[in-house]
Amino acid sequence: MMRLSTIQDLELLRREILKRREHIKKRVRICDGPGCHSGGGEKLIQLFREQFEERGLDGSYEIAPTGCHGFCARGPVVVIEPANIFYEKVKPDQVATIVERSVVGDELVEELLYTDPETGEKIVHERDIPFYVHQERIVIGETGRNLITEIDDYLSRGGYSALAKVLTGMQPEQVIEEVKVSGLRGRGGGGFPTGVKWESCRRARGDIKYVMCNADEGDPGAFMDRALLEGNPHQVIEGMIIGAYAIGAREGYLYVRYEYPAAVKNAQRAINQATEYGLMGDHILGTDFSLKLIINRGAGAFICGESTALMASLEGKIGEPRGKHIHTVDKGLWNRPSNLNNVESWANVPLIINQGGKWFADIGTERSKGTKIFSVVGKLNNTGLVEVAMGTPLKKIIYDIGGGLPGGKRFKAVQTGGPSGGCIPESMIDLAVDYEKLKGAGSMMGSGGMIVLDEDNCMVDVARYFLNFLVEESCGKCIPCRVGVKRMHEMVTAMCEGRAQPGDIERLEALCNGIKETALCGLGKSSPNPVLSTLRYFRDEYEAHVNDKRCPAKVCKKLITYSIDTDKCTGCGVCRLRCPEDAVIGEKKECHCIDEEICVRCGICYEGCKFGAIVIE
Amino acid sequence: MDCNIQEVDAIIEQWGAKPDSLLQIMLDINHRYHYLPKESVKRVAERLEMPLNQLFSVATFFKVFSLVPRGRTIVHICTGTACHVKGAPKLLDRFEKDLKLRPGETTADLALTLETVNCVGACSAAPVVLVDGVTHTEMSANKISKLAKELKAQEG
Ligand SMILES: Cc1cc2nc3c(=O)[nH]c(=O)nc-3n(C[C@H](O)[C@H](O)[C@H](O)COP(=O)(O)O)c2cc1C
Ligand code: FES
Numbered sequence: 001m002m003r004l005s006t007i008q009d010l011e012l013l014r015r016e017i018l019k020r021r022e023h024i025k026k027r028v029r030i031c032d033g034p035g036c037h038s039g040g041g042e043k044l045i046q047l048f049r050e051q052f053e054e055r056g057l058d059g060s061y062e063i064a065p066t067g068c069h070g071f072c073a074r075g076p077v078v079v080i081e082p083a084n085i086f087y088e089k090v091k092p093d094q095v096a097t098i099v100e101r102s103v104v105g106d107e108l109v110e111e112l113l114y115t116d117p118e119t120g121e122k123i124v125h126e127r128d129i130p131f132y133v134h135q136e137r138i139v140i141g142e143t144g145r146n147l148i149t150e151i152d153d154y155l156s157r158g159g160y161s162a163l164a165k166v167l168t169g170m171q172p173e174q175v176i177e178e179v180k181v182s183g184l185r186g187r188g189g190g191g192f193p194t195g196v197k198w199e200s201c202r203r204a205r206g207d208i209k210y211v212m213c214n215a216d217e218g219d220p221g222a223f224m225d226r227a228l229l230e231g232n233p234h235q236v237i238e239g240m241i242i243g244a245y246a247i248g249a250r251e252g253y254l255y256v257r258y259e260y261p262a263a264v265k266n267a268q269r270a271i272n273q274a275t276e277y278g279l280m281g282d283h284i285l286g287t288d289f290s291l292k293l294i295i296n297r298g299a300g301a302f303i304c305g306e307s308t309a310l311m312a313s314l315e316g317k318i319g320e321p322r323g324k325h326i327h328t329v330d331k332g333l334w335n336r337p338s339n340l341n342n343v344e345s346w347a348n349v350p351l352i353i354n355q356g357g358k359w360f361a362d363i364g365t366e367r368s369k370g371t372k373i374f375s376v377v378g379k380l381n382n383t384g385l386v387e388v389a390m391g392t393p394l395k396k397i398i399y400d401i402g403g404g405l406p407g408g409k410r411f412k413a414v415q416t417g418g419p420s421g422g423c424i425p426e427s428m429i430d431l432a433v434d435y436e437k438l439k440g441a442g443s444m445m446g447s448g449g450m451i452v453l454d455e456d457n458c459m460v461d462v463a464r465y466f467l468n469f470l471v472e473e474s475c476g477k478c479i480p481c482r483v484g485v486k487r488m489h490e491m492v493t494a495m496c497e498g499r500a501q502p503g504d505i506e507r508l509e510a511l512c513n514g515i516k517e518t519a520l521c522g523l524g525k526s527s528p529n530p531v532l533s534t535l536r537y538f539r540d541e542y543e544a545h546v547n548d549k550r551c552p553a554k555v556c557k558k559l560i561t562y563s564i565d566t567d568k569c570t571g572c573g574v575c576r577l578r579c580p581e582d583a584v585i586g587e588k589k590e591c592h593c594i595d596e597e598i599c600v601r602c603g604i605c606y607e608g609c610k611f612g613a614i615v616i617e
Numbered sequence: 618m619d620c621n622i623q624e625v626d627a628i629i630e631q632w633g634a635k636p637d638s639l640l641q642i643m644l645d646i647n648h649r650y651h652y653l654p655k656e657s658v659k660r661v662a663e664r665l666e667m668p669l670n671q672l673f674s675v676a677t678f679f680k681v682f683s684l685v686p687r688g689r690t691i692v693h694i695c696t697g698t699a700c701h702v703k704g705a706p707k708l709l710d711r712f713e714k715d716l717k718l719r720p721g722e723t724t725a726d727l728a729l730t731l732e733t734v735n736c737v738g739a740c741s742a743a744p745v746v747l748v749d750g751v752t753h754t755e756m757s758a759n760k761i762s763k764l765a766k767e768l769k770a771q772e773g
Contacts, residue, residue, distance in 0.1 A: 038752035072741030220697030300680030
């Protein structure tokens, strides 16, 4: 690789890369994102390679293992360019057919096309599938097109042109102004205006300043940061380099979750490639600006996503947060001015620079600009990563894009904002999703996880789940959080186990309010949210647990029993054979029954019964 | 697995013997031995010139580290939100019953360790279980029962 010594060199290199790629007739994009990879994408890549070799398909064809395409529910996904033919749920034994018919030939493999569930018609092109039609994939869209391992691929699509633009004639203050005009707010949860943060950090006193990327993605159920950093690391890194230039930083860190080894690997590779080209390191593109980026892995602590805890952990200390009276932009890592932004926030930066703050500000609502990536998961047909303009109604995300709920089940609520967030009920399905509206509904944006719950989910159990999470993750520094969250967990657990007393709901509410007022950091302060929001919209479920010792959704183990419907049971014996506890009794061809004393309510019989004869009450 | 001081030193060298490398060094040691052997912690404290108690506080604060030996095979059951609402508690119960292991425990012969993890970012395929880092997707009570049997058989 040659080192680029001027900004013009970058343009020359881009032209050269484009020329080199001119003769590529067809490109096979195989999704290697989080969902497709574990669902067999990895194997497909290898098989496509073998097929290409066998048939001697050379320079005119390219195999591109890419980042996440978003439509994880239909993975593994394969898309054939230039027509962008979309193949879903591709199996290893179908690879040869695809190569034969759609790569070498120009035909379609009908059985691999997406079928519109409404019309029953086959859809050929990616862009025509309802899941994509209703989205604005301006930030995550590139991820599904990006050949992960090669910087040249990113460059061929205009990569690092925003950096070139900044270095060609923009003063740091102008860069900050552009970001301020865009109205970009932090995508890591708090929603703090990014331009304002940069400006404070630029103005802070100190020779050494740091830029940082928060890739700790702790909210369970959210994976957009993973998908971005793993699938298109250069976009995030380019954003960071621009940010460092604006702030006046020469050193930076990416703090990546330990649970994301592929993100660590791909980001490190990207940093090395950028450094070799002279897009990072000393004298970037021959200018006076230099930057070094270092990757640090976290070690499985949710609290390390909080800015001060993250910096403490970078210093080799335990990840305890500190009070907010000292700002990290003044005194952060090693007490030096530090600017921390989330992965998705950084990924927005090159777009804003290239297309202008004004363009960005035209997307979204009055106070929430641009788009937001949501990981829409749980009880939904089209699970995956969805990017929509701020202010898009929840209904559109869940039904038009998400395709509604499977099995004809009824939508109950959507959980947003992770352990600090809350549940939005069915009655608010028309909510236009942005920072303010979510907060008003008692939840929050968080990093963008949306977990859809149906009638089979118990809201008290969901609250208990988050409290259990928070008990484990509380760092223990302040008493309201260390002790208070534990007490909340005990009270809600008692409700789930039928041990609660009348008046417990009110006591729980009082405790919630106390913790909210007195805890030290964001984790503690927001820890009552999962309880308060479910109490607000689903108080009747709490009352059923406390007063009637009943779990309406039939989830809480201590409050339910399994039995067999004598009218439906055919005596086939599947449940008896499968029951690991030998709790099912009955003769072949005769009606079976369950011994309640032995039954552990594991659900194996329920899953396995073809006649729907297992009843939970 | 015995702790080899030369190996530990090599890991320290790679990151540099300075306090801000502590977490990275400990992660690599933990990865290498599946836990943090006592001698390795002492060695790191010596080389980084940090108090031993600070190292132990870090080792016990972060979930990834273990101070006791872990199994040759490590099973992680995801208990993230998406996995929870799609039945992760049932998977955990079944695994506990079939293998007589609770989260955080290791079999006496050091064959198997069971742990939980708060989301691995494969939420669209929930509920998921990881066996030595390999993801098993869309698990059910029946499937986990089968997996438990296979793991048992593997170790004979
Ligand atoms: C308990 C807690 C956990 C957090 N976890 C994350 C996280 O996983 N990822 C993230 O980007 N921000 C997280 N944050 C927010 C960060 O403190 C910080 O506001 C953010 O990284 C700033 O970047 P942004 O302005 O670009 O959003 C967390 C905050 C709290 C209080
Ligand atoms: S919740 Fe299990 S992988 Fe995300």
